[in-house]
Amino acid sequence: MPVEIAVDAPSPAVFTYAMELRKDPITRSWVITGDDRAESGPRPDSACRFCPEATAATQVIAAMPNTVGASWSARAVVHPAPLYHIEGEPGRRGDGLYDTMHSVGAHELLVENPRHDHHLWNASDPEIEWFLRLAAERIFDLKRDPRIKYISLFKDYGAHAGQEFAHPTSQITATMFVPRRVLYELRAGREYFLSKERCVFCDIIHQEERQALRVIEARGDYLALCPYAPRVPYETWILPRSHEAAFERTALVRQGQLADLAALLRRTLQRVRTVTEEFHLVLHTSPNHLHPSKTLGYWKTIDDDYHWHIEILPVLGSKARSYTFKEVYYSPVSSETAVKQLRGTKIDG
Ligand SMILES: [Zn+2]
Ligand SMILES: [Zn+2]
Ligand SMILES: [Zn+2]
Secondary structure, three states, X not given: OOOOOOOOOOOOOOOOOOXXXXXXXXXXXXXXXXXXXXXXXXXXXXXXXXXXXXXXXXXXXXXXXXXXXXXXXXXXXXXXXXXXXXXXXXXXXXXXXXXXXXXXXXXXXXXXOOOOOOOOOOOOHHHHHHHHHHHHHHHHHHOOOOOOOEEEEEEEEOHHHOOOOOOOEEEEEEEOOOOHHHHHHHHHHHHHHHHHOOOXXXXXXXXXXXXXXXXXXXXXOEEEEXXXXXXXXXOEEEEEXXXXXXXXXXXXXXHHHHHHHHHHHHHHHHHHHOOOOOEEEEEEOOOOOOOOOXXXXXXXXXXXXXXXXXXXXXOOHHHXXXXXXXXXXXXXXXXXXHHXXXXXXXXXX
């Protein structure tokens, strides 16, 4: 029933959202939608707002200690055109059979390096380690907000991959829902564990190491491999061999091992870049245990049945035909062929 509000009544604080979240009633996954008025595409180098000497205002959230020549080595800033806002209430409501809510959450940019031209494939391993430590600290910190269900870390590089800034950056979004792909993985990991009492990712690692058909490289506790059933050509995963559900726990507790992860990430991106410069990179890690959600309450075994990993999805313009449906992925290069080419790449350092 409509409620009339007197014009002079004190109104609650109003926050306007450019974007809203809508739940697909069929797949039960949330999408973010709205009319985006922000500029897109990498900015020209002359106007970089993320270089240390930039004059444009940036809201710094956290910074890692300096390395040679700058006051910081990696830092997190508020995204200049955030999709998610920490202020306000989700205001979840129904519209007939549909569900919608405000895009409450957080949207940060991780400036990977103070140097405009030091990317994850050509920076030094200690520089990449600082970036990984920053990512872990931001995830750890955002998980202290019990409203937040999941924290995504991703990087889009190249015009066809949706890159936004020329400066080396990754992005973090903290959301009140778990993204669809991660939700599928969590459910599948739980089902596998229920029947076998083993982690499906650990089993994949053991089989891939035994067969040695799709492993690109092992470094310390980390493995880079081409998955058995790729979604795109040259899809590559990086996983820890030791079982661990939460990336931030590995990164903050076993800090000594981060040098190996930094080196493997750098070397793997070098390999992928011999095939295409453009890629998506995404970290898949455990959701927020503090979130008082009934659906998450199922996953009492999440520490046993989930296993963090990084997925690299190269963007091959010429191969991206109309066959590439979002649900039935088409990949014209087999993993066994992809691994041979990526393994054979000459790597610097
Ligand atoms: Zn820059
Ligand atoms: Zn595992
Ligand atoms: Zn994954």
